[in-house]
Amino acid sequence: MKAQNKLVLTFSLFLSIVRLTAQEQVTIGGYVRDESNGEALIGATVYVNEISNGTITNVYGYYAITLPKGEYSISYRYVGYEAKSHTVELQSNSQFDVELSMMSEQLEAVVIASKAEDANVSTTEMSTVSLDIQSIKSMPAFAGEVDVIKSIQMLPGVTSVGEGAPGFNVRGGTVGQNLVLLDEAPVYQSSHMFGFFSVFNPDAVKDVKLYKGGIPAKYGGRLSSVLDIRMKEGNNKRYEVNGGIGTVFSRLSVEGPLKKDKASFILAARRSYADVFAKALTDMLEDGGLYFYDLTAKVNLNINEKNRVFASGYWGRDVFDFGETTGFDWGNRTATLRWNNLISQNLFSNYSLYYSLYDYGFSFGDSRDSFDWKSSIETFNFKPEYAWSINPTNELTFGGEAILYGFKPAVAEVINGGVTTEIDLGEKRALESSVYASNSQDFGSKLSVEYGMRWSQFMRLGGFRYHYGDTVAGIEKPLIAIQKVVDGKASDYTNNLEPRFSAKYQLSTNSSVKASYNRTIQYLHQISNINVSTPTDIWYPSNNNVLPQKGQQVALGYFKNIDGNAWEASLEGYYKWTSNQVDYIDGADLFVNEYLDAQLLSGIGRSYGLEFYLRKNTGRLTGWVSYTLGKSEIKVDGINYGSDLVNRTGKWYATSFDQRHNLKVAAFYDLSDKYSLSTNFSFMSGTPATFPTDRMTVNGYVIPYIKGGSRNNFRAPDYHRLDLSVTIKQLGKPNKKKSINDQLVVSVYNVYARENPFSIYFSQGTERQGATNVETTAKQMSMLGTLIPAISYNFKF
């Protein structure tokens, strides 16, 4: 109840702010766009000289500032673009759209940071990192394929368990604790080819922003992070074709105006070369193949000055075929419909309606004997959002979200000798809803605070409730009863308040300290007891046995820009603690299991660390160094209990993605107008692994045994890798009539061919064993133990 009181208090504070604004004030608002293609510029600075303050544009490129009547000089800035200043006589609410043009070719190439030039220091935002698509495209990539997910792993606080491991870990959280949004629709599996590539087509992506902490109140539903990926709107001035031929994919995208300056579209597609991978993985495959593709499309229409609509969609699929009846496939589909409505100059609203479907299938056998399994998660969502620029010192954002989930954990058809058995674990439906409000307030010129609250609720609709008895921790719980809930009837209702807070204190024009706190709740759980996340992971709703995961995080940081804004530096520390983290009993069977809850355990987690980031934005040499010192642990009763066999109280152990040191260096160097070089270096401490202590022989099998059921009691060797790439621009002579921009990228991944460990495993060997002296060995496996050269050709006209 105490928390509810806080909510009331917060709202009354908002109301008092509103009353303060009764004096004569007017709002100037408008869009900031790129002159060359009409794309909205996200995060551009709008600065009012007279009040020494300003704002930044939102994700749709809109800004609004409320000021007393008068004459103002307003400047618009965006890194890599020529700044513009205008003097405006403000007597009534007015709209003022601005188009900025890119700096000359030479300068453009050396500018890698997007965003407002000093946003790093001046906004309340902390623990966030943005990467514009230009930086992402400049990095050397595995097999030469530009990859959004791999790129963000070069940033502080972001790790991965290794090559081929899908997803990413943020500040010691699991892969399933990241909310990945593509134009606001959740993407449940962000990997192609198990994890070697990500599903986002770089030609259609405009902006990538990762929130690691201080998560704004408008986001919710996952504990660790939000990765907000925004798609391009499409050039609304002229037609543009982008494409590329790589070692793995071919890409092609077309964009252009449907009606000049009013409506535009973009259509982007990628497909892997059939069988390349399958053949590489195994030369046994002759009938089948492994291929993947994705299609991204978006249209937008400016109805008038006040209304704009967007429709976007994504369709991607991976197919792993071993012949006619045996195979494996998975894919995401998303669709988003959005309407930007300017209710008034100072009140911006957006309504989003989206749909997301992730499904996978697995089958083997023939017509008389087969096994066919399908699983899916489907999401319908409605999300209204409002941003109200109340006065020069207050900006209120508020809104809500309603998500209807449909989970089909397993629909299987088993045919045994012609006899068919249908197994359907039933559709589980659930409703997650939330309302939020957050105010960004300046107290004088130095202190800015953003404080907000999110109230989230979750309930299951219909389905079955399973009741299990107690047992020794870590052993499968016995089933007591199954209760059927009337279809559509709510059960297991739960609600939580999620306070969000961040503050900035400006120490000088180029330095500040920031602090943040957030509480996040996660009602969906990604279920997987294998080392890495895979396409077959099940998404599972909270219920009477599996409680929502809860997390809290505090962070403190120091931010400084040096030499104008040429250098950006930051140091952040964080501490995060979580509860109801899902874990599994030893030997858990998660594959098509109606009684899954009996195999799940719940624990608490903690992670903490220091992140250091230094970035050079200008000059021939640009790039960054990021270093994270971190620790991530979990404690679960029934696991890692040491000698306490009676109660099996768990002791803290390192998570399988815990990395003490994580150093990343990305550097870009412009040799000339034609040639540029880039390099990445990664160093990560070895991740923990479980090693046995004993072996025992039962029934002729040599079985490993771990004293005290220890988990992650050893460390794999450190991971380090260097990548290089050379870009050669303008291969063909530019034609005067039609300018074709093309480039050739030659890259080498893992230059010094280090055999980085992916896993260490123990086995008795695959040879048929005799009765005695069975050999046991330990093996270290590297997914990519050699250097990988790649060539790709990209063009644009």
Place this chain on the structure above:
Amino acid sequence: MKKFIHLTLLVCLMACESTIYPELDAPAEIIVVDAWLKHDQPDQFIYITRSQGYFDQTEPEMVSGAVVTIKDLTSSKQYIFLESEKGYVFSSESVFGEIGHDYLLTVQVAGELFESRTHLGEVPPVDSVVFSYNPEDYNILSEYFSAEFYAQDLVGAGDTYWIKAWKNGVLLNKPSEINIAYDAGFGAGQEVDGVVFHKTIRKDYINPLVEREDRANYYLPPYDIGDSVYVEIHSIDPAAYDYLSAVKTQTDRPGGFSELFAVPLANVSTNIYTTNPNSNTAVAGFFNVSAVAGGGKRLTAEEANQLSNQ
């Protein structure tokens, strides 16, 4: 270019492996009870050993001085096992125990009393064992013969079985060849009851695949003319199904790309417990009594001829 791509990817994705020699923590050397008894056999052995360091390749030594008994909880009959060189042994006239009965194993050793319970379940007969002809495929580069058995799961949910196979009298005992069935299918949460076993169970594990020496990723034909196959279905306790499933997960580690899907190392389950609720003594192993049904066949030249002509 295409060749180059293939070559590159082939090299890089052929995940490379090397044997390592990590220094492990000191072994726990816990008591291990290996008590897998068969209803149809006159001599029953129970092996009591201690676990040893993981890289210790020597044969585990028997723990002597244990008092080992089994009680038929349904008929109250006692079976006393006597220590011998080969293990703790009980010799009966014909068969051991009765189908449908519950059994309690007690082992008194190292100052502790351990107990375990199991159920001796019914087993369905092996209806037939057959050979079939196959044209060459992506595993085997010549025409070949494969074996398959037919049997039907007993009606009623929760019957569990372990299927063992012998080729020419040699038990197929690789971890990858562990063949278990939950009713006619693959697990408790997915009921497939009272029908013929799934083909994966009937066929996949009884055809041993031995890699060719001259070509990686290709295999020798599982059965040639003159070869024999023998299949046994063992009824097992449902807890033994979970145990064997875990044994398979923990011991069948082919490495390579499959490591992407590998479950982290963990202890397998056990149904041996200490009777002292305050004891911190760890124990491992398993107790199970199986009823057994079997059937076999030899591939004659005549039959092979007939099959390939069909």
